[in-house]
Amino acid sequence: MTEEGAGGPGPAAGIEGRLQRVPTGVPGLDAVLRGGLFAGGGYIVRGGPGAGKTILANQVCFQHARAGGKALFVTLLAENHARMVQHLERLGFYDPALVPNGVYYVSAFRALEEGGLRGLMTLLRREVRARGATVLAVDGLMAVAEGGDSDREFRKFFHELQAFISTEGCVALLLVSSSRAEHHPEHTMVDGLIALEDSRVGSRSQRELEVRKSRGSGALRGRHPFRITDGGIAVYPRIEALLARPSQPDGRPDGRVSTGVPALDGMMGGGPLAGTTTLVLGASGTGKTTLGMHYLARSSEREPGLHFGFYETPDRLAAYAASMGLDLDGPVQRGDLEILWRPTAEQIMDDLGSQLIEAVRRRGVKRLFVDGLGGYLEAIDRRERVSQVFAALCNELRALGVTTFVAGETMNLVGPEVAVPVEGVSVIVDNMVLLRFVELRARLHRLVSVMKVRGSDFDLALREFRITGAGIELAGTFADAESVMSGFGVERQAAVRRGSAFAPGKGPTRPRGGGG
Structure with a gap:
């Protein structure tokens, strides 16, 4: 008798009466x-x-x-x-x-x-x-x-x-x-x-x-x-129907996974727990893709990586990473990293979700960077589905033991508000990292803060960082800032004299200013 689901030509039912x-x-x-x-x-x-x-x-x-x-x-x-x-x-x-x-x-x-x-x-x-x-x-x-x-x-x-x-x-x-x-x-x-x-x-x-x-x-x-x-x-x-339940039991997080930026690992208590999902929030230009490149540069045979992006072709992405001293070509040539580019025009959100999960299963991916959440939003058919689809994908990726970073863009470059691109997404993800611009002395500075690490303690400090030819470099804390969440620095005389944490010829200092 043919078991249910096996298919193939034959009688309508087997000996036991099970439909074929x-x-x-x-x-x-x-x-x-x-x-x-x-x-x-x-x-x-x-x-x-x-x-x-x-x-x-x-x-x-x-x-x-x-x-x-x-x-x-x-x-x-x-x-x-x-x-x-x-x-x-x-x-x-x-x-x-x-x-x-x-x-x-x-x-x-x-x-x-x-x-x-x-x-x-x-x-x-x-x-x-x-x-x-x-x-x-x-x-x-x-x-x-x-x-x-x-x-x-x-x-x-x-x-x-x-x-x-x-x-x-x-x-x-x-x-x-x-x-x-x-x-x-x-x-x-x-x-x-x-x-x-x-x-x-x-x-x-x-x-x-x-x-x-x-x-x-x-x-x-x-x-x-x-x-x-x-x-x-x-x-x-529909992804939320197909993956209503994960394909396998969700195991307990086992160890930490490095972000590729040691100082950020320290802020997150050693890095995110394995098998968790981290949302990297920030306006355009704050460094979300750069952080993702650091993360994927650590791809290896033991931890295969996948870049699933919508805006950068594989060649442009590799060239961009090389300009910061990050090698993506090596892991790609070894088969440790795959870069998939999906242009946003005329896409179907469920097709994208299925392609993502298929690519993860095909290579046993453990490091995933989705760049970014906006690509899914442009493929949406009904707005109310987004959080359901995102939750289903996150649950399946956790079950598959994938440590995921997702880049999400906020609309405001500076200012007191942080607009999460999808309602309810902050509850779905395990960790949140915020990258922001702050205006100080007529210049923009980049700040990073860890807002959430599920199941672990983390550093609440605001840290200034910059993107150099060697990638992301973090300075000391931004502890002396006033109006910290406003995005506009309020400097004191002492702060004016000290300048930025990256001031030429000076060690890391604490300028008066804030960012959200």
Whole structure:
């Protein structure tokens, strides 16, 4: 007997009566369906013109045939098969070598016109048995409904079809236009209902798939974005649904991980605990990416690193690091570090999340720097999802034992307020490091402060730092500052005489000034 989730052609149920899964082979869709479709089940695929119904059904047929099964595609539309195949030939899943032995096309338009629903049922029985089909796709269910004299006759046809495919152990995909009534009797008779829709997201459109019914099995609820690509349809399950629970138990933090900046490690009690998530907050130019480069330069065979960024190409990033004396090329060439660049244009947040987790699992990454959180925000479809997606990703990364740094940009360069880019994110992360500018004597100075280290004591002092040809250098504390959280320094006469902690020819001092 085939175990549930294993899939493959065969009878509808094994000796013990367990329903057998038939994978669709469509990227992401089997995850939404929790393993695929059930053998012997009937599924309505509903959507408007251009939604992707025909492509989806053909992709399932070809993937099924590629796995050794037999698929029958029946069209009830006036469009001839040659025209449809011309459109399919450009898609990666299409393989002419599988036609006709693996995927067989039949036009039932004439059978329906001449023999009505009875004639159509006769054709379906004959062709499914003759071809040994374990997947049946019927395109144009509206034509079937219009071919009957009444809804009662159509329901009778539907019942006969359902009984037949159940006996044969054949999965049936029944494609119907969304112009048919939303709640129609046939919806109660099928095992599943998959809806394909186009939604507006700001100024762009996004395709979405929703499993509205899945008899005998749960499915990931809600709408999941998908694309029609050169390879066919790719579905991106909602991250907060896919990772509602981490893939494995979350272990206890084991030891500390260096940030790559020894003085900052000291401020954090020896560095962040392994397997925790650190949010590095700061305005543009404060040094978030620079800190991330320090962190990733420590990547090794024991602690593989990953840079997942949106704004810098790998070459530019490596050159930028080299200008500060940090070597990223070496770890990359050794295979200890991978730099992934994902331009922000026309991205899907769930796709980005899946790519990130896949890259982490593929190499067993232990050091991760996400640069930055803004890249995810630009790919968002609904604002209320951001904190849920971020929490799901953080939980999975902790479970995988990844020590993560995430750069988050604050809007104000100087001033008393710190605007966290995502509401609730400060509760989700384990640690927070704030980088800020402070204005003092008509100059901007950089300050670093540790605001949170979960499970550990830490240094509350404000430290001035600068970015040099040797990277980040921390000075003494900024302890004498007044209006510390205002971002504007208030100097006293003594502070004017002493100057900055980095004043030429002087050791670290404590200038009068503040930053938030």
